[in-house]
Amino acid sequence: MLTRVKMFFIILREIIILSVMYGFYVLYLTGMNDQNDRPIEEGAISKDTVIELLKSEGDDLERLYARADGVRAEHMGDEVYVRGIIEFSNLCANDCLYCGIRASNLLVNRYTMGIDEIMGTVRSFERTGQTTAVLQSGETPGLDDEEIGRLIRAIKYETSLAVTLSVGNRSREVYRFWKECGMDRYLIRFETSDRQLFARLHPDCSFDERIGCLHILKELGVQAGSGFMIGLPGERLETLADNILLCRELDLDMIGIGPYIPHPDTPLGNEPNAYADNEEIFYKAVSALRIVNPDAHIPATTAFDAVFPGIGRNLVLTRGANIFMPNNTPIEHRKDYLLYPGKPCIDENADQCVACVMMRIESIGRTMGTGPGHSLKKYNKRIQ
């Protein structure tokens, strides 16, 4: 009897030892393979680290999305700031090869809204919970730099809205003038960190000029936003990782990214997205972007809804983004501001768009942001 009891305890001991050893082995393997469980360092992040995030599949992919959402919640909170866009002019002197409103596209019906018409739209923002007016146009818009300055002053005088401008490359003097008029933020995307690809796509502007604009804006104390397209023809995964890392290096306040969508009336019209057979990468890019840039405002861009109708922007908001930018361009102009085909919300008016946005924010259990939603990381330090 005693021998049988002894045997039982020996076997039990062996089972416990083997179980513990197996547990350590699994932990070891998980630790070796799961980039998502590793903290991102404070300083430089290697390209290999970002590429590993972008290659996540299966359980790792679920962990990537959950982690990005957690980083968003920790650094940016649960509020989604709603920033209304007005595409006030589709005039542009440039010929970016991918852009539907490029100067050479003679099929576009050109328009420019007057200051009174823009102000008429802006005045509705506060009643619909939008706290920023984003004024966007081609690079040589119908309004000159003085008129844009007057427009900024009028918005700041009549409303409590923050003003974001996105009208392309300008000199330091012009940016300074607009800042003095009250401009809070400026968006200018670098589109790709690959210099050769940038040069091919942008015949009117160099990569250094574009990055130089961002540096000037930051020196002037303007909150600076940039970003890139995901999957430009010729892009490789390494380029995508470099794009994400360049955003971190530039220490941006806002980062907007979205899938490249070929426009048939452009020279790139027949060149598909580099990840046309792997569209999940678009979401992975947003999550990696959030993890690498924890305290930047990241919008759920409209291009996601063009690729994934009805759900794209919702999913992006649950995978790292914290900003929604409904289109407030008057309905009669929307069909003429098609940077890419399939752009959603062409037939809804501004009130319908905002109502839809509120519903979408509620449907994912988040709340609408109140106040201007300025940059959290540097506002007090840099913007005086």
Ligand code: SF4
């Ligand atoms: S991307 Fe901008 S600068 Fe280039 S053609 Fe289009 S509107 Fe003009």
